[in-house]
Amino acid sequence: MCDTCGCNITPGNEHLVAAGGHLAHTSSGGESVEVLKGLLDANDHQALHNREHFSRHEVFAVNLMSSPGAGKTALLEATIEALGADMRIAVVEGDLETENDANRIRDKGVPAVQISTGSACHLDAHMVHGALHELDLDGIDVVFIENVGNLVCPASFDLGQHCNVALLSTPEGHDKPAKYPVMFRAADLVLITKSDLLEVLGDFDPDAAESYLRQIANPAPLFNLSARTGDGMTTWLDWIRRGAGEHQ
């Protein structure tokens, strides 16, 4: 949404725009000023800039979001192993502390920039912009942004990615889309990770997970995936190749 064409005026707030006009005075004499500006405008503006930067370099940018321990880094390791020969990948890693995840990615021969957020529970567009200064995008086909493990806060911040991928690991339970609708509504693809555990767990129903996803009106594809056994990896790799092809 922007501030210029009026698209930030919704059925929920239009009555406030209609009443009064741009400036009005209150009974106490204070000056009332209509603003109608998104609180995240500065972030969204930076995100737009980041997206243009990716697109100019013909880079497909993917934001990976999940709870901590859902297998984002393991998925990236398996993805680099499978695609490393025919696609150039770079990774932006977000964590509160440590370079551990970036080092795991670097061990696979792929450039990785670690953003240590300190106490911040999410990445924002400005942090990603800072990381991009340390990343040479020439010749890169895909950038994965591994967000801070958190199913709440990252969903509110556009980073400039082309697609959001949400990971839902089988030990977490199939009702996560109903519990965290803001996150799962934002997903362009949902991966049910650690699918090799489905048999052991016995109580995770992938069809129920899909049903919860549809109930928040999200038509995104979802499928099972195990970075350990390779289940679903072909579908995932095809999705990346298609996305990368669209951004050439």
Added chain:
Amino acid sequence: MHELAICQALIGQVTDVARSNHATSVSDIFVSVGPLSGVEGPLMQNAFPVAAAGTVANEAKLHLRPTPIRVQCDECGEESEVAMNRLVCDHCGDWRTQLISGDELLLQRVILDNTAAGVESNV
């Protein structure tokens, strides 16, 4: 607790509005918050004084106005007011709907105090 980051962004915008209107302080800030924006009202109220400390909004009261979640059905075209984890059409039951309100996070209005006299002479 991204509400603090959101409040800091809010204070940045409020400070800009105060400056461009030659005001020295802000008494009231009105923000509309949709449940699907991912922001919790009570947490935002707690974070607000931290972000506002030492700014023109130091003494300001934050008014949060929740907006309803409304969807329009792709199939039957009807509108429904729905719960945040069930964005399904109330009329025909189809899940293919478009959100028409409920994810806003919008600074609507501020009330400024101590607006400097003689603004016209500065123009």
